[in-house]
Amino acid sequence: MKRKLLIMFLAAAFVLGACGGQAADSGKDASSEAASSNVSESASGSDASSEDTPTPDEASESDSDNAVGDILLDDAPVSEENFDAEKYSDFISLAAYDEFSPYAPDGTRVENGMTVNIDYTGYADLDGDGEVEPFDGGATKGNGEPLKIGSHSYIDDFEEQLIGHVKGDEVEVNVTFPEDYGSEELSGKDARFDVTINEIVKETADDYFSKVCNNSTTLAYPADIWNEIVDYFNHYAEKNSMTTEELFSQVGLDQDSYMRSRAKILLTAYSILASEGISADSEEYLKTQSDFLAYYGFADDAEAMENGMTQLELDYSVSYNLALNKLKELAK
Numbered sequence: 001m002k003r004k005l006l007i008m009f010l011a012a013a014f015v016l017g018a019c020g021g022q023a024a025d026s027g028k029d030a031s032s033e034a035a036s037s038n039v040s041e042s043a044s045g046s047d048a049s050s051e052d053t054p055t056p057d058e059a060s061e062s063d064s065d066n067a068v069g070d071i072l073l074d075d076a077p078v079s080e081e082n083f084d085a086e087k088y089s090d091f092i093s094l095a096a097y098d099e100f101s102p103y104a105p106d107g108t109r110v111e112n113g114m115t116v117n118i119d120y121t122g123y124a125d126l127d128g129d130g131e132v133e134p135f136d137g138g139a140t141k142g143n144g145e146p147l148k149i150g151s152h153s154y155i156d157d158f159e160e161q162l163i164g165h166v167k168g169d170e171v172e173v174n175v176t177f178p179e180d181y182g183s184e185e186l187s188g189k190d191a192r193f194d195v196t197i198n199e200i201v202k203e204t205a206d207d208y209f210s211k212v213c214n215n216s217t218t219l220a221y222p223a224d225i226w227n228e229i230v231d232y233f234n235h236y237a238e239k240n241s242m243t244t245e246e247l248f249s250q251v252g253l254d255q256d257s258y259m260r261s262r263a264k265i266l267l268t269a270y271s272i273l274a275s276e277g278i279s280a281d282s283e284e285y286l287k288t289q290s291d292f293l294a295y296y297g298f299a300d301d302a303e304a305m306e307n308g309m310t311q312l313e314l315d316y317s318v319s320y321n322l323a324l325n326k327l328k329e330l331a332k
Contacts, residue, residue: 076218089271093217104200112150115201124191213268269323
């Protein structure tokens, strides 16, 4: 897939985009990659006292006007101490979980800004003989796929044709692949997608996690997590022949704030897992890690590291997705 920068910009963390997506030959627009970044190297201090931090209720009230996914940051310091991963929950205060109700009522019509879960099969005249046929990578095969309407993550005019439809509708979507599309056989071709709207999503699991994260209070950022995140982004800046300052200048993000948002997400995930008694050597964690690696075609973590994944990326992705699943199970 094309990338505006060769680094990964990870909207929710170092999560599932960390090794690169695979949208070529599908309805996804190969040019609509998310963007990500780097961090400041200068921050240290002592533990913040919990007496100086807002209560979960106060945090929830102050964060209530934030857009979903907009991580509100505090001034919690970086602690010079190192802590066992299972005890990171000591350094974040979680607000009570709100009710998680993912799906909109039946009869709700798709609007711009909504997220839908869809299945589709794409057809195009690949040989120029006037006969359309399915093409490789152009079908969900019943697995379902989330799509936020208005995100422009699919090729032009795909998302707009779903507006006004309801759950269960089968929609014929007609589009034209861009001339510079990542697949030569599809570039510039007209295509038809037979789309089924499985669900209209009221709130995605990622949105829900963001709310929990926004409503949590960080008491301190352990130095080892902070330093790992700094090193991670410095590595990608160097790999692309730029400094971290140049990288942040290009993408318009504040280094320190962005770093703290990534660290807070990771701490929130760790805190949820610790509260559920899940450690990095537990069966549930290891299975999630194995599934994650297999999704990207890696036999094990050693092979992933050999191909450029960092341990932080792996830990972040596994912890985040496992915490998401736990939140869904625990939601009242």
